[in-house]
Amino acid sequence: MNPILECNGLxxxxxxxxxxxxxxxxxxQGQIVGLLGPNGSGKTTLxxxxxxxxxxxxxxxxxxxxxxxxxxxxxxxxxxEKNYLNDWMRVRDIIGMFKDFxxxxxxxxxxxxxxxxxxxxxDRLKTLxxxxxxxxxxxxxxxxxxxxxxxxxxxxxxxxxxxxxxxxTIIGNYNPEATVLISTHLIYDVEKILDHVIFINxxxxxxxxxxxxxxxxxxxxxxxxxxxxRC
Amino acid sequence: xxxxxxxxxxxxxGRTFLPLYAALLVxxxxxxxxYLLSDSGDNIPAVISxxxxxxxxxxxxxxxxxxxxxxxYKNLLSDEGYLMFTLPVETWKHITSKLLVSxxxxxxxxxxAILSIVILSIDDIISGEMKTELSIDIAxxxxxxxxxxxxxxxxxxxxxxxxxxxxxxAWGHLSKRHRIMASIGAFLALATFSQIMFxxxxxxxxxxxxxxxxxxxxxxxxxxxxxxxWFMWILIAFLVILSALFFAITNYVLNRELNxx
Numbered sequence: 001m002n003p004i005l006e007c008n009g010l011x012x013x014x015x016x017x018x019x020x021x022x023x024x025x026x027x028x029q030g031q032i033v034g035l036l037g038p039n040g041s042g043k044t045t046l047x048x049x050x051x052x053x054x055x056x057x058x059x060x061x062x063x064x065x066x067x068x069x070x071x072x073x074x075x076x077x078x079x080x081e082k083n084y085l086n087d088w089m090r091v092r093d094i095i096g097m098f099k100d101f102x103x104x105x106x107x108x109x110x111x112x113x114x115x116x117x118x119x120x121x122x123d124r125l126k127t128l129x130x131x132x133x134x135x136x137x138x139x140x141x142x143x144x145x146x147x148x149x150x151x152x153x154x155x156x157x158x159x160x161x162x163x164x165x166x167x168x169t170i171i172g173n174y175n176p177e178a179t180v181l182i183s184t185h186l187i188y189d190v191e192k193i194l195d196h197v198i199f200i201n202x203x204x205x206x207x208x209x210x211x212x213x214x215x216x217x218x219x220x221x222x223x224x225x226x227x228x229x230r231c
Numbered sequence: 232x233x234x235x236x237x238x239x240x241x242x243x244x245g246r247t248f249l250p251l252y253a254a255l256l257v258x259x260x261x262x263x264x265x266y267l268l269s270d271s272g273d274n275i276p277a278v279i280s281x282x283x284x285x286x287x288x289x290x291x292x293x294x295x296x297x298x299x300x301x302x303x304y305k306n307l308l309s310d311e312g313y314l315m316f317t318l319p320v321e322t323w324k325h326i327t328s329k330l331l332v333s334x335x336x337x338x339x340x341x342x343x344a345i346l347s348i349v350i351l352s353i354d355d356i357i358s359g360e361m362k363t364e365l366s367i368d369i370a371x372x373x374x375x376x377x378x379x380x381x382x383x384x385x386x387x388x389x390x391x392x393x394x395x396x397x398x399x400x401a402w403g404h405l406s407k408r409h410r411i412m413a414s415i416g417a418f419l420a421l422a423t424f425s426q427i428m429f430x431x432x433x434x435x436x437x438x439x440x441x442x443x444x445x446x447x448x449x450x451x452x453x454x455x456x457x458x459x460x461w462f463m464w465i466l467i468a469f470l471v472i473l474s475a476l477f478f479a480i481t482n483y484v485l486n487r488e489l490n491x492x
Contacts, residue, residue: 053491073319084313101318
């Protein structure tokens with residue numbers, strides 16, 4: 001099966017600093033992948049190159065055989081770690097905007113999730129709390145029927161109760177052929193839903209392994225992470 | 232997709248401009264009314280209203296300029312860019328939608344200003360005092376053509392002015408740090424370049440033609456109009472070519488060298 005995401009010698013430098021260094025990686029379809037690493041390890045940089053928000057310094061990344069661009073944007077659903085919502089819109093407007101631009105967006109699904117999280121479609125985005133904005137963004141992203149979901153710190157800013165709901169949403173809302181890449185340092189919380197993990201540190205790939213293989217060694221992902229990234 | 236981008240761009244900016252236009256027209260009308268209703272020369276409410284009108288008028292043109300820069304920079308190159316650049320839309324459509332909407336508000340602001348002046352001088356217009364000045368031979372195909380060329384040149388100038396700023400911001404984006412300073416530097420460079428080009432390809436040829444065939448100015452209005460037509464079309468072509476260059480620079484950077492922080 002063709003990989004949904006493939007990196008070959010992917011390198012990104014910011015001035016003298018190497019954010020990513022010669023990453024070679026293949027991610028197959030139909031799994032939930034954890035992109036794990038301490039703060040500043042290059043997780044966000046990798047995802048931003050995959051979404052064409054950053055240009056690689058050398059090497060390349062391919063999504064479903066395509067370089068990041070118009071073709072990949074149609075099949076990638078991306079949740080940034082930032083708030084990208086326009087202040088002037090209401091929740092309803094941003095849902096309309098997603099419906100206008102993404103063919104695979106399902107507005108009914110989005111409205112259901114909004115109701116479950118008690119977010120009113122009439123609320124102005126400006127007045128929402130930081131956590132609620134994150135939830136709105138996650139709802140938008142998970143209401144698409146994409147081939148690849150790139151979720152950058154999806155549970156970083158919300159309370160543990162919402163965290164569980166969000167993880168349920170992620171598992172419950174993606175189709176089994178799609179791939180979900182979750183970047184986080186809160187490993188314990190996501191461990192139970194992951195099929196595959198990728199460890200990166202200081203811009204280098206440390207490990208790419210299935211969770212089953214890790215468990216066969218009698219370890220947990222959280223335990224292995226602490227072992228690998230011992231300070 | 233271009234149509235949808237324009238729709239959202241109009242919505243995002245209309246919230247600023249439509250109330251401003253309304254306020255401008257209201258204050259023009261209030262000024263006129265207070266002025267008409269008072270008999271004596273010194274009329275404090277009319278003066279206050281006039282001052283407010285002038286403030287709004289100035290503010291409107293400042294906002295037209297500020298919003299043009301802010302929409303490009305904030306919506307595309309700051310956090311909101313995370314949304315815009317992950318939409319499945321070609322980069323040139325983002326630039327085109329911003330450009331078109333900016334031109335629309337430029338024209339809108341000028342139209343609002345003209346309309347407000349009409350309101351302020353409504354009694355003069357009705358009584359016909361301004362008619363004589365306005366009706367200087369508007370008929371005649373040459374004059375109509377000259378007017379058309381003038382309007383076209385103004386629009387081309389607007390497009391040029393907007394794209395030079397987009398290109399400067401895009402160029403500044405190439406800098407790793409100090410992007411705003413780099414953008415200002417890029418603007419100075421592009422403006423200087425444009426002025427040199429303007430001098431070489433627009434002023435010089437026309438000046439040369441005048442030097443050699445200057446006598447035709449004395450022959451008659453028709454001949455001097457020929458020179459005017461020539462100059463206008465050279466000017467328009469010049470603006471279009473430089474605008475295309477600036478568009479290409481902006482498109483290249485946003486397509487190939489995008490690095491959102």
